[in-house]
Amino acid sequence: MAESSVGGNPILTVNSRLARYLLYKHSLQQRKNNKEVWETPQIIDLKSWFKTKWVESFPNRFILSDLQSIKIWETIIEGSPDCTKTIDDDTNSPWNLLNQHSAALSAAKAYRLVKEYKLAIKPGPELTKEENLFIKWMEQYKIILNKYKAIDPADLVDEVRQKMKENHIPVPEMIE
Secondary structure (H helix, E strand, O other): OOHHHOOOOOEEEOOHHHHHHHHHHHHHHHHHOOOOOOOOOOEEEHHHHHHHHHHHOOOOOEEOOHHHHHHHHHHHHHHOHHHOOOOOOOOOOHHHHOOHHHHHHHHHHHHHHHHHOOOOOOOOOOOOHHHHHHHHHHHHHHHHHHHOOEEOHHHHHHHHHHHHHOOOOOOOOOOO
C-alpha cells in the first residue's frame, strides 16, 4: 500500500469489493506494524467516486437509482403503441407476449452499453423493427430525464468529466 494514498490521493478500484479488501489489507499491515491508530486511506470504487464527485458539486440534476431507471423504461414501453396488446389477442404477434419488466431491463442494459461504448445509433431501414423501436424508446427516455432533471447512472462519467472541464468539479492532482 502506497503511503502517499493515506490522506492524499485517492486510490480508485474497479469495484467496492476490491476497495474493501484493500482497506482490510491496509488495516492488517498497520496492526502488524503495532500501530493502534492510523489514518484511513482514500480507497473507493470508481462508480462511488464519480457519484461522490457529482454530489459534492451541488448539481442541479440528480442521479437515478437503478429502480427509478427501470420504472421509467417500463412506463415508456407500456405507453408504446408498438407494444400494446391487440383486441383479439393475436398470439402470433411477438409484441403481445412482451414481458414489460424484462424488456425494461434489456432496454436499460442496452442504453448503458450505448453510453459506455459511445455508440451513435440512428433509426433507419437497415435496422430491425426492434432496433428502431429501441431508438424511439431511448429518445423518449432522454426527454423524461431532461424533464425531471435527472441523469442515468450510465451518463454519470460523461457528466462528471464535463463538469471537470468547466471547473465545477475539482480534478485531483493524482489518482492511484
